[in-house]
Amino acid sequence: MAISLRGLTKVYGTGAGAVKALDDITLEIPDGAIFGIIGQSGAGKSTLIRCVNLLERPSAGTVKVGEVDFTSLSGEALRQARKKVGMIFQSFNLLSRRTVFGNVALPLELAGWPKEDIRCRVAELLALVGLEGRRNHYPSQLSGGQKQRVGIARALANNPEVLLSDEATSALDPGTTRSILALLRDINEKLGLTILLITHEMQVVKEICHGVAVLEKGRIVEQGPVFDIFADPKERATRDMLGQDLDAELPESFAGLDFSREPLPGSDLVLRLRFFGDIAAEPVMCDLIRRFDLDVNILTAHIDHLRNMPYGTLVIGLSGEERQRQAALKALRALDLRVEVVGYVAKALRRAM
Ligand SMILES: Nc1ncnc2c1ncn2[C@@H]1O[C@H](COP(=O)(O)OP(=O)(O)OP(=O)(O)O)[C@@H](O)[C@H]1O
Ligand SMILES: [Mg+2]
Numbered sequence: 610m611a612i613s614l615r616g617l618t619k620v621y622g623t624g625a626g627a628v629k630a631l632d633d634i635t636l637e638i639p640d641g642a643i644f645g646i647i648g649q650s651g652a653g654k655s656t657l658i659r660c661v662n663l664l665e666r667p668s669a670g671t672v673k674v675g676e677v678d679f680t681s682l683s684g685e686a687l688r689q690a691r692k693k694v695g696m697i698f699q700s701f702n703l704l705s706r707r708t709v710f711g712n713v714a715l716p717l718e719l720a721g722w723p724k725e726d727i728r729c730r731v732a733e734l735l736a737l738v739g740l741e742g743r744r745n746h747y748p749s750q751l752s753g754g755q756k757q758r759v760g761i762a763r764a765l766a767n768n769p770e771v772l773l774s775d776e777a778t779s780a781l782d783p784g785t786t787r788s789i790l791a792l793l794r795d796i797n798e799k800l801g802l803t804i805l806l807i808t809h810e811m812q813v814v815k816e817i818c819h820g821v822a823v824l825e826k827g828r829i830v831e832q833g834p835v836f837d838i839f840a841d842p843k844e845r846a847t848r849d850m851l852g853q854d855l856d857a858e859l860p861e862s863f864a865g866l867d868f869s870r871e872p873l874p875g876s877d878l879v880l881r882l883r884f885f886g887d888i889a890a891e892p893v894m895c896d897l898i899r900r901f902d903l904d905v906n907i908l909t910a911h912i913d914h915l916r917n918m919p920y921g922t923l924v925i926g927l928s929g930e931e932r933q934r935q936a937a938l939k940a941l942r943a944l945d946l947r948v949e950v951v952g953y954v955a956k957a958l959r960r961a962m
Contacts, residue, residue, distance in 0.1 A: 610675035610693065610770040610803055612638040612661060617670035619656050619827075630656040632827040634670070638820070643797050643804045645814040645835070647850055648824035654807040657824065658773050661805065662694045663687060674771055692720070695764030699776035701756040703748040709735070709759050710744045716766045734762040737799075738792060754785035761792065765800075772796070774806035778813060790816045811851060815839070815915050823847045835915055840883045840947055863908075868952025877906065877926035878934050879951040882941065885920040893944065894925070901937040903929035924951070 617634040620627050630653045638644040648654050659665040661672055663679050672679045677690050703712050713734055717727045735741050738758040748756055757777060764772055774793070778786040794817050797804050808814065814821050814835060822832035825846040831838060842848050868879065882893075894905050905925055912921035927934045941948045 611640045611673075612636075612644075612771060612803065612805060613671075613673040614661070615671045615673075617657070617660060617672065618668050619653075619660055619665060620668045630827055631660065631667070634827075634829055636822060636829065636832065638803060638805055640803055641797070641801050642819045643794070643806070643817050645818035645821040646805070646807045646824055647809065647811065647814055647821060648807075648846075649809060649850070652824040653827040654809075654824055655775055656827075658696075658775050658805065658807050661771075661773055662691055662696060692767045693769050694771045694773060695767070695769035696773040696775070697757065697760045697764050697777045699779045701748070701753075701760045701780075703756055703759055703763075705748050708745050708747055709740060709751070712748070712759050713762045713766060716763060720767060730766065731762075734765055737765070737796070738762045752785070753781050754788060757781065757785075757789050758792065761789075761796070765796070765802075770803065772802050772804045774804065776808055777806065779808070779810065783812075786810075786813070787816070793817060809850075815913070817916060819916075823850060836885050836920065839915065839920065840885065863954070866954050868954055870952060872931045872934075872953050873955055875928075876953040876955050877928050878938075878953055879908070879924065879926050880938070880941070881949040881951055882923045882925065883921070883947040883949075884923070884945070885915070886918050886945070893941075893946075897927070897937050897940070900940070901929070901933040903927050903933055903937055926954075 614634050614636045617631055618629070619631040620629050622628060634657065646654055646657060656665060660667045661674070663672070667680060670680070674690070674693060679687065679690060682690055704715070707715070710731055713731045714727050717730060722730070735744060738761050740755060740758050740762065743751065743755060748759070751759070760777070778789050781789060790813065793804060796802055806813065806818070818835050820833065821835050821838050822829045823838070823844065823846055831842070831844045831847045838847060839851070842851055869876070872878070894907070897903055897905050905927060908924040908926055910921065910923050912919055914920070927937060938948065938950070
């Protein structure tokens with residue numbers, strides 16, 4: 610189910626001590642998407658996700674899940690509507706005195722399911738999350754990753770259409786994080802579940818999200834498809850979040866150089882190319898050299914992965930005839946690449962570095 614937030618605002622407290630944790634958030638999360646919200650500590654991420662299922666009542670604005678306006682509901686109607694929304698937590702929130710079976714069965718018991726149906730459903734859920742053999746274990750006998758699998762099974766018990774995840778992998782090591790993210794992706798594909806996850810880790814967004822919004826001081830400063838945000842972050846907050854992922858910087862030896870917009874005699878034309886998916890850099894470069902009779906100098910190259918798809922940045926210097934360089938630039942722009950002209954820089958200068 611789609612999630613639609615309109616003008617969502619949350620103020621904690623009143624008077625001088627009031628804190629505006631969310632400020633006019635409008636966001637559409639399409640049905641079936643894995644959507645990430647990323648932000649620094651205190652940005653309002655937990656508040657936002659808790660407002661989606663009305664664990665926190667917004668001060669203003671509306672939350673719609675599918676066609677249902679959650680903000681108009683309360684009491685029993687809200688409790689019923691919430692069954693469509695499962696939630697998992699950083700700290701797992703398992704009951705230590707219940708077994709794995711007992712934890713997963715809890716929401717079904719609360720919903721009044723018959724015992725036999727509960728047994729079947731829990732077995733199915735434990736198989737889905739890969740915990741068949743752990744049915745009678747207690748949380749204290751499980752690893753962090755296994756605990757989160759129990760949390761996921763419990764969240765899915767009532768067949769929700771939406772899964773909310775509040776930093777579900779933040780307490781896990783990188784390997785376990787990957788396996789939990791793979792499970793979430795699997796669930797998204799198998800069950801068509803819409804997943805809204807919040808995180809402060811860019812890696813999480815890179816591995817599984819389709820779309821992402823950047824939250825800063827209660828406001829969304831940037832949002833879009835994950836690739837667009839990675840390839841071309843517009844806002845300072847986004848660049849800060851990307852941190853070392855911002856691989857698109859120029860080589861250090863270029864720091865402090867003056868790039869000219871006009872071709873100086875004997876200068877290199879420096880281009881930054883960003884590609885996504887199957888465009889392989891090598892044939893593109895060979896083609897430039899061959900077709901346009903240019904020297905192509907690769908200054909930096911970096912390849913990473915988004916949802917298993919390669920993406921990368923290449924900074925190249927072209928030297929040769931200006932007319933040929935412009936023709937090459939045009940050819941590059943026709944490809945499935947983002948091309949940015951950094952500028953012209955004197956060759957002699959670069960050689961001196
Ligand atoms: N129950 C509350 N009462 C008063 N202020 C609160 C409450 N919960 C959160 N806040 C404030 O709202 C702001 C946003 O907090 P929130 O927990 O949503 O941030 P967060 O992005 O989840 O941070 P973190 O990454 O540290 O979990 C913070 O300034 C916080 O102090
Ligand atoms: Mg939080």
